[in-house]
Amino acid sequence: MAASYNAKEEDGHLSGSSGLGGTAIRTRKPDNTAFKQQRLPAWQPILTAGTVLPAFFVIGLIFIPIGIGLFVTSNNIKEIEIEYTGTETSSPCFNCSHNFSWNSTTPCKCVLSFFLDQPFESNVFMYYGLSNFYQNHRRYVKSRDDSQLNGDLNSLKDPSKECEPYRFNEKPIAPCGAIANSMFNDTLDLFYIDPNGTKNPIPLIKKGIAWWTDKHVKFRNPAGSNLTAVFRDTAKPVNWLKPVYELDTDSENNGFINEDFIVWMRTAALPTFRKLYRIIQKKNNMTPTLPRGNYTLEVTYNYPVRSFEGRKRMILSTISWMGGKNPFLGIAYITVGSICFFLGVVLLFIHHKYGNRNNSSDISN
């Protein structure tokens, strides 16, 4: 007892010294509010087998039909891919690709024929595809000047530094940057060969291939009545054959608002990609857009890809509500749905088996 006795005495003195600091302690009673007492009304979901198990079945039952629907839809999409890089000597484009030179003035043309064994019924979308083309390379992605493309006159005269080394070619380059400079400039023409041998050109529509907002808001020509005058003090991108104001004859599709250009400027996510090139519209309900038969693809070969082992291809595809052909979603949905369903069954089985034994043991107790 004595030792603590002493300690208390000592403390008596010490505590005397604390008089100043201690009195400020609030004497108020804490508020009895639900929040402060951590008693807010709360929903307390208990995730147990009983609640999760039906969810597994529900997911399974919903996902499997969706998956089947997606899979069927994707399978119904007709798609044909024609590679025209011209790496093999047998390829009609071998010469073009082999003898490619930046300086050649005469365009190299090659013709590929192919056979459609199934008619394409609805609107057909024509894509060009590139492989091993790193449009998502950081140096490449940032090499553009959006304010120049939006019609800003200052940027037209002095493009952003990001465009280096495609910024100045004595005069400011318009459109500047690596993306614009490397714009895809092969021309693809499609012909239907009648059974009797005549060559019918298929009308390719070049409107509606770019995002509406890109075409109407994001990309704008610099102000001025005459595009040629507006772009007078600029240089064309180094690798372009024509200046930007000669991309198309249609003034609604010329300059920065050329849809091919806009499509190209939306950089692809992966090194193998496709971009929408043309749309073949359905003529009427009677005849398919592309009937079964022989076709030729005429390529004006301007775009070299051999230097980086790239590949070029042309894709004809119909489109459904889910977009282009892609079995992935359907398979994913079917798989996940099946897994959920299977798990549900297994768990239910275990539940039944052990649940029963458990009940009987309870009774025996």
Next chain:
Amino acid sequence: MHIYKADQEPAVRSLGPENLLLKGATLKNTKKINGVAVYTGMETKMALNYQGKSQKRSAVEKSINAFLLVYLCILISKAVVCTTLKYVWQSKDGQDEPWYNQKTQKEKDTNMYVKMFTDFLSFMVLFNFIIPVSMYVTVEMQKFLGSFFITWDKDFFDPEIQEGALVNTSDLNEELGQVEYVFTDKTGTLTQNNMEFIECCIDGFQYRHRDELDGFTVTDGPVSKLQQKAGLEKEELFLRALCLCHTVQVKEDGAEETPGDQVDGVDGMFPQPEEERCFIASSPDEIALVKGAMRYGFTFLGLESKNMKIKNRQNDIEEYKLLHVLNFDPVRRRMSVIVQTKSGETLLFCKGADSSIFPRVKPEEVERIRLHVERNATEGYRTLCVAFKQLSAEEYAVADTGLREARLALQDREDKLMAIYNQVETGMSLIGATAVEDRLQEEAAETMEALQGAGIKVWVLTGDKMETAKSTCYACRLFQRGTELLELTVRTLEDGRTKREDKLLELLRDYHRRAVQDAPPVKAGVTRSWSTANQEYGFIIDGATLSLLMNPPRDADACLYRNLFLQICQNSTAVLCCRMAPLQKAQIVKMVKNSKGSPITLSIGDGANDVSMILEAHVGIGVKGKEGRQAVRNSDYAIPKLKHLKKLLLAHGHLYYVRIAHLVQYFFYKNLCFILPQFLYQFFCGYSQQPLYDAAYLTMYNICFTSMPILAYSLLEQHMAIEVLLDNATLYRQIAKNAMLRWRPFLYWTVLGIFQGLMFFFGVRFLFSNPALQDNGQVFGNWSYGTIVFTVLVFTVTLKLALDTRHWTWINHFVIWGSLAFYVFFSFFWGGIIWPFLKQQRLYFVFANMLSSVSAWLVIIILILLSLLPELLLVVLRKPRGPHSRQKKPGQSNVGGSHSSQSSARPLLMRTFSDESNSVK
């Protein structure tokens, strides 16, 4: 408070500790005094006591640092991998600089090694989000805001002192959920430090205050064969001794001070309105004794100019001249007064601990009293013996001069005083003993039981004597009836023949064999449960033995002794350390703290003597007791009563720990699955550091989109209702040993993050194998890719938290759904405008276009679901965590208890089903 009044007469006076006025003292009975300032500045007790409070860091923070290191390694290895692969990839022809993507002149000129280094740094920057910097901010906010719940808790409010709990640091909230050892002070913490005079023994006869009418009656104690009283003379002598031998002051009619306005520092002041008399003393024991005497008819009226006035049973006023006070000190453990009666007799009254009184009285008197004293001590009372001695004139003269000389001595004053004291206090006759009860705190036993149920080991560290402390332990149910006590005290060591040191070792070995080796091996780590079937051990050690143990004669043994001691302690349910000096308390805490596995310790105490141990332990708790503020101010948390410790640990500590542990794991997880797709994207973009997400998303992810739900969770989550936590102390063991932040759960979260990151990236990757995702045939670019991944990410991460949330208040709803809505709103807004300050309009209408694509919707839905599927599966397979619902029916609690014990024996899976079927009515 002794106020030295300077007399006018030019006498030599000694100045001693009793003349010292301490800071905060108030003058009484006089207008002014003259004084000299001593011990100022750095010499003040406050400055000297300032130990430079060492930074206390919680175990959670240490885990965070370990995790951080892992993630840092991941970050660096990612950067290294990417840099290496980049140069491998570039070495192939035409990949580094294809015609469409030329380098600038500056880039071409740069040295290759510099380029490599900058590439490495760029990758570090790109992946740096994996280090959850914002976690620190959130953790700090969580701790700071969370600590308010302790201050706000009205259960901690004590109407007596009109105060609630006090939080001095918010850094240790979660540590409250990790406590393994509780070190508690006894007096004032386990007990109320509210002394009550219970009984006394006069001349071998036991007196117990039964009720008011009988007043002073004799009970049939075991000693008195006949129902008889001691002689009246002895009785009155004893009571006079109680009235005179003290340093109590009387406070007149508590007029100037209102009862509520309690100035701390004047402690031991007990306002007594009904008796119009307050006593002020430095120790509550003294007041109890004076009050006890008052109850039996002898009232101490006060000290007036060296005259003590007593009103005796006949209502006569007796006056005694106070000649000397032989002060109390802990070494002597006794105090004496020398008084002179009216009739000129000089009397010495002495009171003190039995061990210090018995050798100084006539031996034949001792035995009769000793029995009483020991019995009282075992009952948990604090005992004091009272002796007296009549001094002849010569004796007094010798004593008087001796005392005066000693007091005036300038050197060795204390030693000289001690010698004189010892000389004077001899040959006394024992007249009786007192027993004062120090009541247990409210619910002390329940609290201790709950703590032990929670797997916490309780150590009582006290300065009291062993018997008293032991009985308190029994009363607190720290020791049960079946507990086998292992005593290691001076008494057990001194059996005469062998040397103390040898005996100590022998006993240690013996106890070690009994408590440690014979006990079945307790699985270390998470399951530290001692089954009730085993023999429980209680260990008792006293201060002297402890110092022997700490500083053994031979240095080589130090480790051995200490290890044996620690192992015995760790295998005992409760440990009692008595006769401790304050420093020894801290020593013990330190020893346990640094022992193997570095357990989390908590010290709780109320007095200044506990400060050292409060500061030493991981968590220091001050009880706002009667002993001033010293402990409270040095503590990390202060609570009004011991009983509040239960809720503080079992409810608040548990919840805080679960909250912050989840917070930490969640942060690491969400940043991992945030950055992993970005890392994977490097493999598809030529290792060019191309970010997958837009810069706005990169910055906003941790700040806006995912921060608020986890903050709300970490403040409000109650995975179990507070009542349930309080009712089932064993739940505390579930989180013991940092259970939620060990490597296993960390690995689980990391694997989950990696799994989800892979899902996000490759799910979208396969979708983009044909980027024509819109029904008009138009294609998506790289920013759409990132946005889809990011959308899946934000939703998955938020819904994962939603799945983990067990306590949905409106705030949780608001914040979780709110941040998802905010994400959607922000994305529309960010992509809806051509921002003039942006160099690139990367996200212009990307989000809106994404939403117009059915495929994007479908892939988002399936990826979210697939990512959460393992979590859902785990829910089914996971062990249910006890009774959940707050709305538990009261009658079911018993059934629930037996049910849960029964269910724990069953295999994992079926339990979930059957429990579910039971709970769903």
